[in-house]
Amino acid sequence: MSDPTWSFSQSFSAQFQASRTELESRVEASKSTQPTTDALQALSVELAKLTKTLSDATGSIPSYDQRQYELQLKGLQTSLEQLRASLPKTKFAFKRKIAPPTSSAAVPVVPELPSSERVSTAMSANLTLSSYSMRYLTAAAISNPSQATDLAISDLDKCIVNLLPDASPTLKISALHIRNLTDSVLLLPVIEGSVLLHDVRRCIVVVGCHQFRMHTSTNVDVYLSIPSNPIIEHCSEIRFASYPPALSASKDATFSDEFSVQDFSHIKSTPSPNWTKLPPEDRIKAWPTDASLSETEVLAVVNGLVSH
Structure with a gap:
C-alpha cells in the first residue's frame, strides 16, 4: 500500500498543474486582446484561489515542489500586474473610500526569490x-x-x-x-x-x-x-x-x-x-x-x- 502522504502529493500535483496550466493559458490569451477590468479581476480571483490551495497543502507536498509551485504562481501574478498596468487610465473619476479587506479576504502574496537563488536555494539542503x-x-x-x-x-x-x-x-x-x-x-x-x-x-x-x-x-x-x-x-x-x-x-x-x-x-x-x-x-x-x-x-x- 502506498504512503497516504505521497498519494495526496501526487493527486495534488496533477490537479494543481492542470489548474495552473488552464489559468496560464487564459492569461496568455488576454495579452493578445484588450482585457477589461472585470476580466482581470476574475483572473485575479482564480489566482488567489490557486494560491490558497497551495498554502493549504503546505507540509503535505515535498518542499522542493512547494518552491517550484510558488515561483510559477509568482510568474502568473507578475503577468497579471503587467496586464493591469496596460489598461487605459480613466482621466476623471470620483473616488470613494473603500473599507480595507479583512484578513480572511486578503489575497496571499507568493514570496519571490532572486533569480540567482532559485536553483541554489532548492539544492542547498x-x-x-x-x-x-x-x-x-x-x-x-x-x-x-x-x-x-x-x-x-x-x-x-x-x-x-x-x-x-x-x-x-x-x-x-x-x-x-x-x-x-x-x-x-x-x-x-x-x-x-x-x-x-x-x-x-x-x-x-x-x-x-x-x-x-x-x-x-x-x-x-x-x-x-x-x-x-x-x-x-x-x-x-x-x-x-x-x-x-x-x-x-x-x-x-x-x-x-x-x-x-x-x-x-x-x-x-x-x-x-x-x-x-x-x-x-x-x-x-x-x-x-x-x-x-x-x-x-x-x-x-x-x-x-x-x-x-
Whole structure:
C-alpha cells in the first residue's frame, strides 16, 4: 500500500498543474486582446484561489515542489500586474473610500526569490552530484556534508551515474532532483519518494519512485518502476519502459509498463505526440555496471546507448 502522504502529493500535483496550466493559458490569451477590468479581476480571483490551495497543502507536498509551485504562481501574478498596468487610465473619476479587506479576504502574496537563488536555494539542503563530464560516477562522487537524503544531480555531460545498491550500498535517498543533463546514463535505485527532472537531453534514466515528473526535456528513454502515473510537461521524444529486473534489488519494484503518462502540455482526448512506449527491440539488454570504466570507455558506452 502506498504512503497516504505521497498519494495526496501526487493527486495534488496533477490537479494543481492542470489548474495552473488552464489559468496560464487564459492569461496568455488576454495579452493578445484588450482585457477589461472585470476580466482581470476574475483572473485575479482564480489566482488567489490557486494560491490558497497551495498554502493549504503546505507540509503535505515535498518542499522542493512547494518552491517550484510558488515561483510559477509568482510568474502568473507578475503577468497579471503587467496586464493591469496596460489598461487605459480613466482621466476623471470620483473616488470613494473603500473599507480595507479583512484578513480572511486578503489575497496571499507568493514570496519571490532572486533569480540567482532559485536553483541554489532548492539544492542547498540536498546531497549533490554535480559538474562532471565523461566520468563513471558512484556515491563516492556525492558531496555535501549534511545528513540530507534528498539528492540533487545536475550539470552532467557524457557520464554514467550508478547509484544502484551494489555500487553504492550505504546510500539512502528519499527524493531526487535532476537538472541539466546531456548524453548521460543514470542507473538509480527504487526510492520511496519523488523524482523531478528538468532540462534532460539525450539521456537514459533508470529509476523507481512513487512520483515521477519531467519538465523541458527531450529524447530521453525512461525505465521506470512506479505505482502511479508519471507526469511530463514541455517534453518531446520521451520513451517509457518498465524498470529492468536485472538491476533491481528492491522488493517494492514493479516491472510493468502499463502505466498511463499524463502530459500537461497535451490536455486533450487524443494521444500525446510527446511520449511513447519503448519498443522491446530497442530496450537495453546489457547495462554498464562496471565502475572501473575509463573516460574513453565511458564515452564509447554512452555514445552507443544514447544514439537512438
